[in-house]
Amino acid sequence: MPRSHIHRYRVAFVDCDPAQIVHFSNYFRWFDTASREFFTACGVPSWRDTERDSGIIGTPLVDAQASFRNPATYGEDLDIESWVEAWNTKSFVMRHVARRGDTVIAEGREVRVFAVREAGDPTRIRAVPIPAAWRALCE
Amino acid sequence: MPRSHIHRYRVAFVDCDPAQIVHFSNYFRWFDTASREFFTACGVPSWRDTERDSGIIGTPLVDAQASFRNPATYGEDLDIESWVEAWNTKSFVMRHVARRGDTVIAEGREVRVFAVREAGDPTRIRAVPIPAAWRALCE
Amino acid sequence: MPRSHIHRYRVAFVDCDPAQIVHFSNYFRWFDTASREFFTACGVPSWRDTERDSGIIGTPLVDAQASFRNPATYGEDLDIESWVEAWNTKSFVMRHVARRGDTVIAEGREVRVFAVREAGDPTRIRAVPIPAAWRALCE
Amino acid sequence: MPRSHIHRYRVAFVDCDPAQIVHFSNYFRWFDTASREFFTACGVPSWRDTERDSGIIGTPLVDAQASFRNPATYGEDLDIESWVEAWNTKSFVMRHVARRGDTVIAEGREVRVFAVREAGDPTRIRAVPIPAAWRALCE
Numbered sequence: 001m002p003r004s005h006i007h008r009y010r011v012a013f014v015d016c017d018p019a020q021i022v023h024f025s026n027y028f029r030w031f032d033t034a035s036r037e038f039f040t041a042c043g044v045p046s047w048r049d050t051e052r053d054s055g056i057i058g059t060p061l062v063d064a065q066a067s068f069r070n071p072a073t074y075g076e077d078l079d080i081e082s083w084v085e086a087w088n089t090k091s092f093v094m095r096h097v098a099r100r101g102d103t104v105i106a107e108g109r110e111v112r113v114f115a116v117r118e119a120g121d122p123t124r125i126r127a128v129p130i131p132a133a134w135r136a137l138c139e
Numbered sequence: 140m141p142r143s144h145i146h147r148y149r150v151a152f153v154d155c156d157p158a159q160i161v162h163f164s165n166y167f168r169w170f171d172t173a174s175r176e177f178f179t180a181c182g183v184p185s186w187r188d189t190e191r192d193s194g195i196i197g198t199p200l201v202d203a204q205a206s207f208r209n210p211a212t213y214g215e216d217l218d219i220e221s222w223v224e225a226w227n228t229k230s231f232v233m234r235h236v237a238r239r240g241d242t243v244i245a246e247g248r249e250v251r252v253f254a255v256r257e258a259g260d261p262t263r264i265r266a267v268p269i270p271a272a273w274r275a276l277c278e
Numbered sequence: 279m280p281r282s283h284i285h286r287y288r289v290a291f292v293d294c295d296p297a298q299i300v301h302f303s304n305y306f307r308w309f310d311t312a313s314r315e316f317f318t319a320c321g322v323p324s325w326r327d328t329e330r331d332s333g334i335i336g337t338p339l340v341d342a343q344a345s346f347r348n349p350a351t352y353g354e355d356l357d358i359e360s361w362v363e364a365w366n367t368k369s370f371v372m373r374h375v376a377r378r379g380d381t382v383i384a385e386g387r388e389v390r391v392f393a394v395r396e397a398g399d400p401t402r403i404r405a406v407p408i409p410a411a412w413r414a415l416c417e
Numbered sequence: 418m419p420r421s422h423i424h425r426y427r428v429a430f431v432d433c434d435p436a437q438i439v440h441f442s443n444y445f446r447w448f449d450t451a452s453r454e455f456f457t458a459c460g461v462p463s464w465r466d467t468e469r470d471s472g473i474i475g476t477p478l479v480d481a482q483a484s485f486r487n488p489a490t491y492g493e494d495l496d497i498e499s500w501v502e503a504w505n506t507k508s509f510v511m512r513h514v515a516r517r518g519d520t521v522i523a524e525g526r527e528v529r530v531f532a533v534r535e536a537g538d539p540t541r542i543r544a545v546p547i548p549a550a551w552r553a554l555c556e
Contacts, residue, residue, distance in 0.1 A: 012311040013325070013336070013434060014442060018186070018491070019254075020262050020326070020435045024200045025171060028164040033290040036352070046353055047157070047291070048298070048539065058291070061163045065204035073262045074314070074435070075324055115158075122465065123159050123212045151450040152295060152464070152475070153303060157352070159296045159465070172429040175491070185492055186430070187400065187437070197430070213296070213453070214463055261326065296464070297532075298540050302478045303449060306442040325435070339441045343482035351540045393436075401437050401490045 003138060004083035005041040007034040013074045021071035024106075028064055031096040031108040034080040035059065038094070042137045059112040060125060062091060066108040076100050084138055085109075090127045092135075142277060143222035144180040146173040152213045160210035163245075167203055170235040170247040173219040174198065177233070181276045198251040199264060201230060205247040215239050223277055224248075229266045231274075281416060282361035283319040285312040291352045299349035302384075306342055309374040309386040312358040313337065316372075320415045337390040338403060340369060344386040354378050362416055363387075368405045370413075420555060421500035422458040424451040430491045438488035441523075445481055448513040448525040451497040452476070455511075459554045476529040477542060479508060483525040493517050501555055502526075507544045509552075 009030055017023040039059075040046075047058040072078060078098045086093040096108040113127035114134075148169055156162040178198075179185075186197040211217060217237045225232040235247040252266035287308055295301040317337075318324075325336040350356060356376045364371040374386040391405035426447055434440040456476075457463075464475040489495060495515045503510040513525040530544035531551075 010315075012307070013314055014307050014310060014440050016435045017430060018433045018435065018437045019196045019199065019264065021199075021264070023168075023171075023431050024203060025164055025167040025431060028167050028203075029162075029290070029292050032162075032164060032292060036291055037288075040353065048351070057158045060158065060160075060210075061207055063204070063206045064163060064167075065202070067202045068200055071199075071262055071264060073326070075318065123210055125158065125160070125210060149454075151446070152453055153301050153446050153449060155296045156291060157294045157296065157298045162292050164292060168429070168431050171431060175430055176427075179492065187490070212465070214457065297474045297477065297542065299477075299542070301446075301449075302481060303442055303445040306445050306481075307440075310440075310442060335436045338436065338438075338488075339485055341482070341484045342441060342445075343480070345480045346478055349477075349540055349542060401488055403436065403438070403488060 002083045002085070003042060004081055005034070005038040007037040007080045007082065009078050009080065011072055011074045011076050011078060016074050021073050024066070024068055027066050027068070027098060027106045027108060030078070030080055030098070031066070031082070031110065034082040034096055035094050035110065035112070038082040039138070044134050044137055055116040056114050056128065056131070057117060057125065058115065060115050061110055061112050063111040064108070066106055068106050069104045072100055072105045078105060087130060087135055090129055092130060141222045141224070142181060143220055144173070144177040146176040146219045146221065148217050148219065150211055150213045150215050150217060155213050160212050163205070163207055166205050166207070166237060166245045166247060169217070169219055169237070170205070170221070170249065173221040173235055174233050174249065174251070177221040178277070183273050183276055194255040195253050195267065195270070196256060196264065197254065199254050200249050200251050202250040203247070205245055207245050208243045211239055211244045217244060226269060226274055229268055231269060280361045280363070281320060282359055283312070283316040285315040285358045285360065287356050287358065289350055289352045289354050289356060294352050299351050302344070302346055305344050305346070305376060305384045305386060308356070308358055308376070309344070309360070309388065312360040312374055313372050313388065313390070316360040317416070322412050322415055332409075333394040334392050334406065334409070335395060335403065336393065338393050339388055339390055341389040342386070344384055346384050347382045350378055350383045356383060365408060365413055368407055370408060419500045419502070420459060421498055422451070422455040424454040424497045424499065426495050426497065428489055428491045428493050428495060433491050438490050441483070441485055444483050444485070444515060444523045444525060447495070447497055447515070448483070448499070448527065451499040451513055452511050452527065452529070455499040456555070461551050461554055471548075472533040473531050473545065473548070474534060474542065475532065477532050478527055478529055480528040481525070483523055485523050486521045489517055489522045495522060504547060504552055507546055509547060
């Protein structure tokens, strides 16, 4: 069983749309936050520190996918469970499940890379091999 | 060739994150807006009008996926091309490609349904068969 | 001393902009959420319930103002303290202070009204007198 | 009469909340974007270029205020007119008016500074005197 982390979030009024329910795009934002909270819980330094020390600016996404099982609305607490499903040489796969109590609200899958900036153009980035020490912290 | 529509959006400062590039979650927001702009261009009424006339509140998502090909940053114009790839009985598949000039920035795929509210609980929704007249407008 | 409530929020990566700090617009979102959390803590029902029972859809803003004292960034916890500073016949004034530990990060002031929808046009709203029972809960 | 600029934005579904109208926090985001569009129209370089050339990361806000005159909803076009109302030594005041046709929807006022990063801590910033050449472009 890989290491996992649960991030709790209370849905806000502003997260909901005229259909009265969470706008789906917010799940991607929350899964992204849950990814960073997972890394923090595992002991991976902040991206500010990693950029200063090794140039790594974070784990940008190559691909993201989510399925929306049940609607949620404001005032409800969501527990987002996150773990790494697969480690490749330069990319890894994160999984997320958002639950309200026992009800699955949404499930997500992200393919991410560790990235540095291209020299000379701060808006261009490229993937680097996954740092072994951080992978070890997260397994 | 199915009907398609192009929605132009200029990336804003607030859309970009500490990595200096667009936060990926925004592509899902923009694809969602491009879906609605597609419907508007095809002649489908606003969801306000459809809710009043037939109870249909819009086209919530069952599943969303996107691939991020190249980073974009603020001040750049993105052209998002959208079309319906497949029509099923109760769901349909929208596709989106965001380009900056000739460069593909991101590609998206959404599975959507036409939905009405459950009687008695405005935050519960259920799918209804795709209205044939609107499908005809969009093909 | 009026009743007050503290809402804690951990700043997310997506809340920060290319300057590496929280984009100021988020403070307005968080103050809005803190307002709703204040009402919940005081026992005011959800706007879903109030809309069904009395037509009141919430407390839209007439005016909002904030001062930004110090920057904050992701991974930091903010404690947002909220209270009602003044009750008028049809409007009230909420105040918010966001702190990181002892450091004031931002201060906000909102003028709000209790509102119902105009008959016949769900996107038009109008203020109603402040319900005395809810005011009593919040004082 | 100071120089002004008009930025057009079409309100999106995701910008609207369960009250069916634009969530007020979005006006602050759009005024911020309108500020940057104003600078671009006047010939001020992107903050990416200014950070590289002079260390200036942009014009963070010290204070923001807005009044909400009429609700707006998705599918509507807003024209946001922006100008600088006052230039001080280290700060300046921007004004914005958002209109839908002839109807004023919202008015905003921002106090901004030109800022650089503190040496040694990228998340700390400080104001610098307003560059005379850029002020001249914007008057």
